[in-house]
Amino acid sequence: MIDLTDQRRDAAERLRDGILELAEYRDPDRQGWTREVFSAVYRESRNWVARRMAAAGLQVHEDTAGNIVGRLSGTDPNAPALVTGSHTDSVDGGGRFDGVVGVLGALEAVQLLRESGQRLRRDLLVVDFLGEESNAFGLSCLGSRAIAGELTRADLDRQDYRGVSLGRAYRDFGLDPGAVLETRWARAAPLHAFIELHIEQGPTLEQRQLPLGIVTAITGIERLVATFMGSPDHAGTRPMYARKDAMVAAAEAVLSVRREGCGAPNHGVATTTRIESESRSPNVVPSLVRMTSEVRSVDSTWLSGVRGRLAEEILVNARNLGVDVEFDWSTDNTVVHAHSGIHDVAAAAADAIGIPWMPIPSGATHDAVHMAALAPMGMIFVPSKAGKSHCPEEWSDFADIATGVGALAQTLTRLDRTELTPQHQPGPN
Template structure:
C-alpha cells in the first residue's frame, strides 16, 4: 500500500490527542484517567464517537472493551486486531496507550482514503483498564478476551475493601457475564494482533531511530515481603538491642536494587512501597511490609531471582534478628513477539525508507494477553527523554505519524500473510 505523507495526518492526530486530553480527573496531577473513574467513563464515550467518525461499526463487549469494526471483503475470515488503551496511571501523560488507539483510527482513515480494501475485518480495540489499579490486576480487558479473568480475580479487593466485581458493576459491566464471556478464544481467535505504542524508554531516541520493532515483552515477578521484629520504645531501647523490622526492610531494598544492577541487559528490580504497621513516631518498627518487582526478557535470569533474593533478604534480616517472609506472584512470563509479524513490520518500514531497530519492551502491554490468541507484534515510536507515566511524557505528532504509516502498511501485509507453523527466527534491521 502506498504510504501517505506524514504531513497529511499530523493535523488530525493533533486534534485527536488534544480532544482526548480534555478528559482527566480534577485535582490530580498530569493527565489522570484511571480505570473505573468518571473521567475515564466520559472519555470512552468520546472515543466511541471517534471510532464512528472514522467509519467503524462500534460496540462495547461484555468485558467493557470498545471495539470498532472496519468490514473486510470476507466476513468469515479471521479478523486483524489493533489498538491499545486510553486509561492512565495517576499523574500520567497523554501518549501511553493513547497513540495505539488514536493511531489505529488514523490508520483506518489512511486505508479508506487510499482505497485499500482488506480481505479481513479490521478491529480497533480500546481495551478496558490496561494500567495497574488498586485491585492489583492490570490488562483487565485483554485478560477477559483471552479467557484469563477468573472468579478469584473478581473477588480481589482494593484498599477500602471494595471488590473488583463491584467496581465492574458500578462501571456498567455485568461481573456475572464476565465469567461466561468467551472473548476471542476457540474459533473466534484473530488472524494477528499489532499494537502501536510509545517506547517508554530512551533507546530509540538515543540511537536516533524513528521505529522500534518489539522482539519480546518483559516477564514480571512481584514480591511482598513481611519483616517481623519487636516493638520497643524508640527513645529508651539501646541501638544494639533492637529487632528493628524497618532496618531489615531497608537492607532488603538495597538487596533488590543490587539484584537489578547485576542483571543482564534489560533486567531491572524495583521496590515500590514500604508500609509500617505502626503509625507511632516513637516506636521501633515491629512489622514492615515491602512491595517490589523484578523484570527481564531473560527467562533464565528472571527465574533465578526468587531464590537469590529469598536467600539474600533472609540472611540480611537474620543479622538484625528479624524474621522475613516472602511471597511471590508472576504478573506475566516473558512473551516473544511473532517472528513473522516482526519481519512484516520491518519490511513495511524499510519499504518507506524509515529506519528501525529491534528492541525489547520493559513494560507490559495488552499485547501480552493477545499473544495467547494470535501472532502478536508491536511497533514502538520514541519517547522524549525516555520518560513515561508522568506529565512530561512526550512524543511528537510527526513521530506518531511515522508510526501510523508503518502500522497501516503492516496491517495490509498481515491481511494476506499466511502464517507458518514453523517459527521463523530471522530478524532484519536497517542499522
C-alpha cells in the same frame, strides 16, 4: 503500497488534534492527565472514543468485557480478522500518550487505508481495551485479560482500599461480572494477528535517534511482598546493638532488590515501590514492616532465578539483624515473545517505506501480552521524549507518531495477505 510522503503532515495534525482533545477528559482533582479505570471521566472519554470510531467509518460496539471495538469490514467475512489497538485509561498523574497513541493511531491507519483506496481482505478490528493500567485492585489489562480467558472468578473478589470488590466495580460501571468472565473471543472466531502501536516509554529510540522500534519480547514481571518481623522497643532506651529493627532489615532489602536489577546480564530492572510500617508511633522501634517490590526482564532464564537469589540474600541480611522474613511472591506475567513472523512483516513494511528501525524489548507490560494467547502478536514503538512516561511530562512528537502510524498501516496491509505459522510460547500467567 500506501504512499505516505504527502500524508504524514496531515496525519500528524489529525493525531495532534485527537490526542489533545482526548486529554481534556481528565480528573480535575488529580495531577497530570488522570483517567483511571471505572471513573466517571473514563466513562465520558470512552464515549468520545466510540464516537471517534464511528466517524472513521467503523461499526462500533462494546463487548461484554467493556472493550470498545470498531470493525472495518474486509472483502472476505470468513477470513480470521486482524486486530490492532491499545487503551485510553491512565495511571494516577499520568500523561497524554500512553495507550492513546495505539488507539488513535489505529484510527489514523484506517484513514490512510481509506485514502489509498485499498480494501483489506480481512476484517480489521480496532480496540480500546478496558483498564490496561494497574489499578487499586492490583490487576492490570482487565479487558484483554478477560477476552483471553485469563480473568478468574477469584479476581472478581479482589478488593480496593475502600473494601470494594472488582466485581462490584464492574457492576457499578454497568458491566455484568458474570458476563465479563464469559467474554472469550476465541469462542467466537479465530483471529489472524494482533499488532499494537505504542510509545516506547523508555529512552532507547531517542538516544539512538531512530524513529521506530519493533518489539522482540515483552517483559516478565515477578512481584514480591516481604514482611519483616522484629521486636517493638522504646526508641529512646533500647541500645542500638540490642535492637531487632524491622525497618533496617527492610532498608537492606531495598538495596538488595536494586542490586539484583543492576546485576542483570541482559535486560533487567528491579524496583521497590512501597515500605509500610505497622507502627505509627515515632518513638517505637519498628517491629513489623512490609516491602513491595518487583523485578522485570525479557531474559526468562535470569528472571526464573530471581526468587531464590533475592530470598536468600534478604533472609541472611535480616537474620543478621535478628529479624525474620516472610515472602509472598506472585507472577504478573511471564516473558512473552513477539511472533517472529509479525516481527519480520513489520520490519519489511518499515524498510519498504524507508523508516529506520531497531529491534527492541519492552520493559512495560501491555494488552499485547494477553492478546498473544489469541493470535500471533507484535508491537511497534515510537520514541518517548527523554524516556519519560507515567508522568505529566510524557511526550512523543506528533511527527514521530505519524511515522509509526505509517508503519502500522503498511504492516496491516502486509499481514492481511501473509500466512503466519503458529509459534508456541507459555501464556502470561
